[in-house]
Amino acid sequence: MEKNYLYFHDVFAAGEEHLHGIKNTIVAIKTPYQFIQLVESSFFGKMLIIDGDVQSSAKDEYIYHESLVHPAMLLHPNPKNIILLGGGEGATLREVLKHKDIKKVFMVDIDKDGIDLAKKYLGEWHKGSFENPKTTLINTDARKFIESQVASNSTDIIISDLTEPFEAGPSYKLFTKEFFALLFDRLTEDGIFVLQASMLRPVTYRMHRAIRNTLMQIFPVVRSYYVYIPSFDTTWSFVLASKKYDQDPKTADIKEIDEKIQKRIEGELKFYEGESHMRIFSLPKDIKKILAENKEEIITDSHPLSLPRKENI
Amino acid sequence: MEKNYLYFHDVFAAGEEHLHGIKNTIVAIKTPYQFIQLVESSFFGKMLIIDGDVQSSAKDEYIYHESLVHPAMLLHPNPKNIILLGGGEGATLREVLKHKDIKKVFMVDIDKDGIDLAKKYLGEWHKGSFENPKTTLINTDARKFIESQVASNSTDIIISDLTEPFEAGPSYKLFTKEFFALLFDRLTEDGIFVLQASMLRPVTYRMHRAIRNTLMQIFPVVRSYYVYIPSFDTTWSFVLASKKYDQDPKTADIKEIDEKIQKRIEGELKFYEGESHMRIFSLPKDIKKILAENKEEIITDSHPLSLPRKENI
């Protein structure tokens, strides 16, 4: 491996930094919403950075995207209509489209420039998914879209792949109790909502717990799960929220998951299968303890979690 | 949290570095075997660094040490005689001593200065374990000790908590087929050997796989497992090797583990319990694939794995 002279500095918390040697930048643009940099990392290949945070890398993006999409999709008996919030790289969309029997995916992403960049430079991520006939791409605010264009009881799966609402940023209204109630209403009776839910590790959990607590105000079944992502140098979390008690990923059966993958999915998965499910949904004792504390910390439209990123500990 | 001016740079691989802000160094010594630095990290509290690698931090050392010790100890029906190789901080010893019914632990660590430093500065780690009447501390080379002072079929559990044999360093003779055969001989019929086995993640696995492959030449049951350690910024691995087919951590039962913890352990565990076991022993698809490749790469006395640390990918 060659010597590196340029580095991306990923600042995690006060005093905690991860450096990734890079060969060069491929493209860097400022959209109205974010600063997007695509770089060539020596270790991880192409690496997408938004406002200074690694979003995904060519070498390991499959872990994040498979973990976000497949548990919810396979838990549902027969998902047809899917809504995807955010997910600009197109890889979440790519995973959704591997499910042969779906009918429609609406992908709602406010940042048109970001999508254009993905179309042009992130072929390894989206694999042409934006052009799939099942895909409808909508450039608008996700909340506005859900409020005005989605009918009650109409959607099987909603997947949120948005950046977290740190410091009451623009996306915080997509993580509130009111918004989650709206999603609950739009989902069908056996509908499932899943979202990326920030960093989760025994020393960093506040944002995750607040999102989880907030979902627990609305959905009967709420399950945290998390997985180690090498290019993030940390574990990363998701929350799956289900409308029905008997649709619970914690009681899922390994063999059944493997069978469903065979039956329903076209193309190969690299990370997710029954045993992976067992790993990511099994919570160690320390994490369970942390999640049981401060249940009252929830996020509402009028009281966002005003948490500087560096204090998400 | 205060501003940091001093940082520890943990170099992982070419171009991959993790920085931890530190307040000051507590002690720094060069022993005949290693360079030991004890620093105060702003985020992780006391942090022990050997030859530039984080060994453990006050905030999360319990994850590593509980994961190393308890799966093997609880899998065994009734462990009495334990040998511990390395583990200078005294925390592995501390976890072993939580098992009420053991009779004897021999702790073999070549670096007397390291042990003295631990005794003086690492009270939070060892909690007085060096003084426990069940403990016998031996300052000698582990291989020499096993060869000349341990009888065949005499020991229930052997735990190896040694630094890895990178670049054919001095400890490489403690990771070879010949040495593992020796351990097999010293273990009783239902004896178990467990060791820390280097970094394991989908992008870093060569050292782990070679250790695993080597053990598979000697033991009938060999199980890789791994866990995320926040102060390492990565997942870390272990291998459990059992002499009996029906002693397999992969088929362990969650409830049974929780019951054994109640019955056999004195004091509280913070990380390990049945569900944690399920997590750490469940291997995702990508890791299983990696481990199945290059089975022929094994470590012998005459052919050590001569792998520079930065090429452990």
Place this chain on the structure above:
Amino acid sequence: MEKNYLYFHDVFAAGEEHLHGIKNTIVAIKTPYQFIQLVESSFFGKMLIIDGDVQSSAKDEYIYHESLVHPAMLLHPNPKNIILLGGGEGATLREVLKHKDIKKVFMVDIDKDGIDLAKKYLGEWHKGSFENPKTTLINTDARKFIESQVASNSTDIIISDLTEPFEAGPSYKLFTKEFFALLFDRLTEDGIFVLQASMLRPVTYRMHRAIRNTLMQIFPVVRSYYVYIPSFDTTWSFVLASKKYDQDPKTADIKEIDEKIQKRIEGELKFYEGESHMRIFSLPKDIKKILAENKEEIITDSHPLSLPRKENI
């Protein structure tokens, strides 16, 4: 040279950082006024850091301290009574005391804990100067001391070795027009005031220029000079302000300086001599241009220069 695992990060400006590998910290204390860290740098030896800024290193502190003290002392025909503001390490004091014919040095430093640390750990710096019978050490605020305890027309040389007044910090009242007028009054007719005056280089000059401009409101002769300090990784500046037009360091003669050094100084100088004087007082065209701009930016008690350190460009 050994491998470094610990680094001091000296942040200069937004995005501009200098890293110095260190072996360990020797002492770190928080006084009521500042956070003082003494570390062992691999390259520069002992290095003193206050609030994250390098103050001086064993290997090159002579450059700073000789440059601060000797031009003013040798320009004056016969300095007897000296006041030193700040300069806690004791090295400025050490240089003053090399002048055989002085009678008295009052050293005024508010931070008693800082002085105690210097006495204990910085022997290479102070060389016992605190105990010199000509030295009077005073632990109080410099302005209060000058106001209430120093008579008009009483002092030959005043040397200010204080940290800069960034962000209207506590020392800003020691850099204002009002304070400089006070010093002018306390100095004898041929008295000279010299101070360290922040970083000066073609890309970083605002603080220096404001200090210089302010002095020009009070003193007839005001001369900027600057020198490269290796452990600072930059040039550093001083201003010499004289009450008499015919006492001007710009018209000084090389040979005369060398003769005065022979005659008046006891002990050896390592940096300063006639040719060094020529170097440090000669200003390149770009620096002259910068200093000629924005002459109106001055510092007063009621209008301090409220300049974040990172915007000192």
Place this chain on the structure above:
Amino acid sequence: MEKNYLYFHDVFAAGEEHLHGIKNTIVAIKTPYQFIQLVESSFFGKMLIIDGDVQSSAKDEYIYHESLVHPAMLLHPNPKNIILLGGGEGATLREVLKHKDIKKVFMVDIDKDGIDLAKKYLGEWHKGSFENPKTTLINTDARKFIESQVASNSTDIIISDLTEPFEAGPSYKLFTKEFFALLFDRLTEDGIFVLQASMLRPVTYRMHRAIRNTLMQIFPVVRSYYVYIPSFDTTWSFVLASKKYDQDPKTADIKEIDEKIQKRIEGELKFYEGESHMRIFSLPKDIKKILAENKEEIITDSHPLSLPRKENI
């Protein structure tokens, strides 16, 4: 100033690193001779990096290039024929061409790809100088060119702007006694040779001193001079070597230099003038002492200075 996520790490010596925040890379190519990266630094603007070393930045390249070119050009009574070795950016050429009365500049640079990159991306540096009718650009090895294509006693000024011969690299034959003797032969009677001569500061001087010592074997007048370059975070050195004793930059007169600039130069200088000359040619006591030691360390074709860059101290 914006937040930086990407950094260039300039490694100076073991443990000594300078970080410059960058916005993005503009171009990065591997030529047969070197790895060239052009980046946009937040602080210094466009920054050219070769094999990990800053070559020059938009904000301060004038300091280096004016210092390299004008002292030699103005010391000579009437330079007509100039040879320039290296200097791929085109800025050394630009400064040479400011001298109205020159007839010819031969620029010899082995790296055609480097020149092409400069032509395309470094307009602020070369300002069209490659197309100047007085310029002849030659893509070949400098030694071969001097040996076979330049006549004895034919050239007024030779300027060497090459990367240093660290670790006996490919350019070391351009820094040997034999090569300098060749240049001496090609120069006219009042000819002058000047070269960039590595870092020079009281803690880093070996390469400079060896180059200087080597030149002293050949030329009667050899003068070291050096200047602080902000984007290098250090002082940088040059050596001027003259064939005639009465052509000595140390005895130059400030006023005379300023007059020559008026008379001979077209366009404005930003750094160099009489007083700048005084600064850069005046050597402090510590530097003089260092340069007087180890006079026997010289560079020859058969004994290059085999000095790893990090040991240039």
